[in-house]
Amino acid sequence: MVAFMRQEEGLLNLIQKVFVSGKLRTKKMQRKRRYKTYMAPGSSNEKNTDDGQASKENFIHLCNPHLEKMKEDILYHFALGTGTHDFPSLFGDVKFVCVGGSPSRMKAFIAYIAEELGLGTPGCDYPNICAGTDRYAMYKVGPVLSVSHGMGIPSISIMLHELIKLLYHAKCSDITIIRIGTSGGIGLKPGSVVITRQSVDATFKPQLEQVVLGRTVIRSTNLDEQLAKDLMQCSKEIGQFNTVIGNTMCTLDFYEGQGRLDGAICLYDEEEKLQYLKNAYESGVRNIEMESSVFAAMCNLSGLKAAVVCVTLLNRLEGDQISSPHDVLVEYQKRPQKLVGYFIKKSLGKV
Numbered sequence: 450m451v452a453f454m455r456q457e458e459g460l461l462n463l464i465q466k467v468f469v470s471g472k473l474r475t476k477k478m479q480r481k482r483r484y485k486t487y488m489a490p491g492s493s494n495e496k497n498t499d500d501g502q503a504s505k506e507n508f509i510h511l512c513n514p515h516l517e518k519m520k521e522d523i524l525y526h527f528a529l530g531t532g533t534h535d536f537p538s539l540f541g542d543v544k545f546v547c548v549g550g551s552p553s554r555m556k557a558f559i560a561y562i563a564e565e566l567g568l569g570t571p572g573c574d575y576p577n578i579c580a581g582t583d584r585y586a587m588y589k590v591g592p593v594l595s596v597s598h599g600m601g602i603p604s605i606s607i608m609l610h611e612l613i614k615l616l617y618h619a620k621c622s623d624i625t626i627i628r629i630g631t632s633g634g635i636g637l638k639p640g641s642v643v644i645t646r647q648s649v650d651a652t653f654k655p656q657l658e659q660v661v662l663g664r665t666v667i668r669s670t671n672l673d674e675q676l677a678k679d680l681m682q683c684s685k686e687i688g689q690f691n692t693v694i695g696n697t698m699c700t701l702d703f704y705e706g707q708g709r710l711d712g713a714i715c716l717y718d719e720e721e722k723l724q725y726l727k728n729a730y731e732s733g734v735r736n737i738e739m740e741s742s743v744f745a746a747m748c749n750l751s752g753l754k755a756a757v758v759c760v761t762l763l764n765r766l767e768g769d770q771i772s773s774p775h776d777v778l779v780e781y782q783k784r785p786q787k788l789v790g791y792f793i794k795k796s797l798g799k800v
């Protein structure tokens with residue numbers, strides 16, 4: 450396992466050495482390679498603007514050399530393809546991508562952000578760009594793309610593979626991607642918002658274990674520190690709800706995986722459950738959800754600046770069932786949207 454992890458790290462290091470450490474000698478070569486695969490995470494490219502000034506742009510790093518050989522790329526679960534859709538003209542201006550579990554929440558988010566950015570018309574319906582499929586829903590207004598990802602690691606992983614390719618084919622640069630969602634809190638008042646410092650697994654390690662070609666690979670789940678701080682500052686400026694930066698535990702299921710006592714199967718007692726959650730708290734975990742680890746790992750490998758912002762629907766030290774009234778839960782779910790909406794507005798100089 451460790452050997453394979455080293456092998457993967459070795460490959461990334463090699464990529465980094467070749468493409469980041471100045472071994473692409475001339476600017477001409479750099480420009481030529483701008484959209485090539487294997488751009489190392491965190492690298493940027495110099496581009497001459499119309500007035501001759503050099504500007505730095507971060508492009509998507511596609512860790513897959515095979516894609517370059519394909520004449521056409523069909524993003525099956527989005528019902529979009531490079532042979533049928535002009536990605537640069539449809540998506541080339543995207544700068545912020547927000548992803549969340551539910552299609553209706555992501556539609557509500559696009560309506561909210563359109564209003565906030567002054568880009569909406571009252572009563573306007575936002576068309577689902579992925580209307581050709583019911584797997585995922587996608588909405589766009591100005592520089593903001595809003596995409597649903599369903600529940601759990603497998604679902605968000607499939608969506609992210611296609612989303613990252615979409616951004617690459619569209620030649621997008623300087624993207625900020627944020628997962629907005631719900632979670633179970635640990636030791637926090639329900640309704641608190643957690644900005645993830647690190648996504649950790651069910652043993653509190655900041656990693657994602659994935660089986661590729663029958664071998665386990667381990668990927669880092671770090672998120673952008675500065676982005677987390679910027680989001681925290683935004684929450685302070687809004688001043689409407691409690692927000693903390695903490696670790697987020699990403700589990701494989703909602704019931705046993707999160708130590709609940711109310712699933713169809715539970716072979717541990719309340720004391721064991723509470724001890725586990727307290728251990729999680731001690732290790733820095735403040736909330737639990739089911740998507741952040743693969744989100745962080747894939748964004749890391751693709752050089753995307755990423756954050757996770759989730760509201761807590763309950764305090765898991767006090768119970769397992771989500772029993773708050775519907776209107777209270779609806780208001781809680783708007784909190785990550787408000788925070789990220791404010792961040793986008795501020796980033797665009799509209800606050």
Ligand code: URA
Nearest residue numbers: 631632633737738739
């Ligand atoms: N989402 C989760 O994964 N867990 C919770 O407890 C609540 C929302």
